[in-house]
Amino acid sequence: MNRFVIIYLTFACVFGVIVGVSNDGLLRLPVVRRSRRAADENGEKVAMANWRDDDYAVPISIGTPPQPFIVLLDTGSSDLWVPSVKAKDSPDCVNLCSARHFYNESESTTFEKGPGDFFIGYIGASVKGPIAIDTVSIGDLTVTDQMFGSGESGSHPATFDGVFGVSYALSAQIDKTTVLDRLYDQGQIKKRLLCTKLWKAPADSEVIFGGCDVEADDWIPVAVPDYWKVNLTKIVVTSSKDGSELVTVDVNAVAVFDTGAGYNIHMPTKYADPISNALAAKWDGISYLVDCANFTDLPNVNLHFGDVVIPLSLEDYAWKSGDECQLGFKKADDANDFLSGTMLYNKGTFIFDMDNSRIGLAGIK
Numbered sequence: 621m622n623r624f625v626i627i628y629l630t631f632a633c634v635f636g637v638i639v640g641v642s643n644d645g646l647l648r649l650p651v652v653r654r655s656r657r658a659a660d661e662n663g664e665k666v667a668m669a670n671w672r673d674d675d676y677a678v679p680i681s682i683g684t685p686p687q688p689f690i691v692l693l694d695t696g697s698s699d700l701w702v703p704s705v706k707a708k709d710s711p712d713c714v715n716l717c718s719a720r721h722f723y724n725e726s727e728s729t730t731f732e733k734g735p736g737d738f739f740i741g742y743i744g745a746s747v748k749g750p751i752a753i754d755t756v757s758i759g760d761l762t763v764t765d766q767m768f769g770s771g772e773s774g775s776h777p778a779t780f781d782g783v784f785g786v787s788y789a790l791s792a793q794i795d796k797t798t799v800l801d802r803l804y805d806q807g808q809i810k811k812r813l814l815c816t817k818l819w820k821a822p823a824d825s826e827v828i829f830g831g832c833d834v835e836a837d838d839w840i841p842v843a844v845p846d847y848w849k850v851n852l853t854k855i856v857v858t859s860s861k862d863g864s865e866l867v868t869v870d871v872n873a874v875a876v877f878d879t880g881a882g883y884n885i886h887m888p889t890k891y892a893d894p895i896s897n898a899l900a901a902k903w904d905g906i907s908y909l910v911d912c913a914n915f916t917d918l919p920n921v922n923l924h925f926g927d928v929v930i931p932l933s934l935e936d937y938a939w940k941s942g943d944e945c946q947l948g949f950k951k952a953d954d955a956n957d958f959l960s961g962t963m964l965y966n967k968g969t970f971i972f973d974m975d976n977s978r979i980g981l982a983g984i985k
């Protein structure tokens with residue numbers, strides 16, 4: 621399969637606004653430590669940076685002594701890469717060079733040359749360079765001999781210092797033992813599990829590796845364990861006034877739970893059409909727009925995953941932008957799958973449980 625198709629990280633929607641925008645003040649660099657201490661059943665909690673509620677990033681370090689990076693936490697891919705200092709010599713440097721931190725292999729005593737080069741194509745962006753092997757730390761957890769991409773060129777927008785893919789090894793291109801697998805294999809975490817609390821700003825967001833401090837209220841089984849894919853069975857649009865059912869759309873598709881997909885939910889046109897009709901929304905080629913006069917009356921859109929329902933209200937999926945009222949739903953003509961962005965993960969705690977191939981939901985409101 622074409623990598624452009626199978627890599628789900630989508631920057632398309634935020635691409636235009638990233639470049640040239642100064643986002644100083646966003647990132648809080650942690651004190652870099654290297655005290656290898658395995659996590660217990662509670663896991664290792666790491667504070668995250670939030671970029672416009674679209675993207676959430678986690679501080680890591682690579683090398684000896686540790687070099688700090690803040691990387692996008694992406695459940696929609698399975699590789700780790702960071703920009704290399706050599707990107708500064710590349711003609712494509714424009715995007716990569718807006719990163720804050722660059723990996724300099726010459727300054728790491730644990731660096732080893734990896735087997736060849738990597739290329740990752742995301743939707744609307746790509747990155748390439750040599751594969752490196754080095755020590756990687758997240759909080760107090762450390763793995764050795766991790767292969768990752770040392771990005772020397774590409775169009776990837778460096779809102780962050782690279783991407784940290786936490787999906788299944790099956791989709792990994794650089795190292796078939798992913799960072800999550802290696803954390804487990806090297807005894808740093810007890811479960812291959814990731815617990816995300818991706819809150820809307822100003823609340824502090826966090827991710828816990830190897831544990832979670834809340835119990836799931838519901839579990840959705842993973843349907844295809846190459847990405848975090850679950851079966852979306854129907855979408856029910858209900859009145860926000862009396863809860864009555866307005867439209868039910870039967871869906872036979874998977875939804876990729878992708879924290880790297882930006883805020884929006886992308887869906888195949890055949891499902892987007894009936895839903896947007898129910899919301900009296902018009903597609904302007906980029907976005908769905910609704911009449912602002914009716915804005916506060918917008919119904920609820922309930923996503924059904926078998927018996928588990930995630931309800932979205934207008935606060936989740938719609939906003940005013942100047943004189944326009946926009947929806948956070950996007951249609952994609954050639955898509956077969958739903959791609960679920962951060963509007964979903966803002967709603968509660970999500971537990972990505974790889975050992976049991978399921979996604980847990982807690983405190984969804």
Ligand SMILES: *[C@@H]1O[C@H](CO)[C@@H](O)[C@H](O)[C@H]1NC(C)=O
Nearest residue numbers: 705706708723724725726727
């Ligand atoms: C990388 O580190 C080496 C060794 O400290 C240094 O000589 C070199 O200038 C660094 N490269 C860049 C581009 O900063």
Ligand SMILES: *[C@@H]1O[C@H](CO)[C@@H](O)[C@H](O)[C@H]1NC(C)=O
Nearest residue numbers: 841842843844850851872926
């Ligand atoms: C997902 O849907 C497919 C097709 O309907 C079905 O074969 C499969 O058993 C479902 N998987 C789960 C985990 O519900």
Ligand SMILES: *[C@@H]1O[C@H](CO)[C@@H](O)[C@H](O)[C@H]1NC(C)=O
Nearest residue numbers: 898899900901911913914917
């Ligand atoms: C929006 O409001 C106008 C005027 O009140 C009304 O005619 C129209 O039907 C409303 N649209 C929806 C989708 O409720």
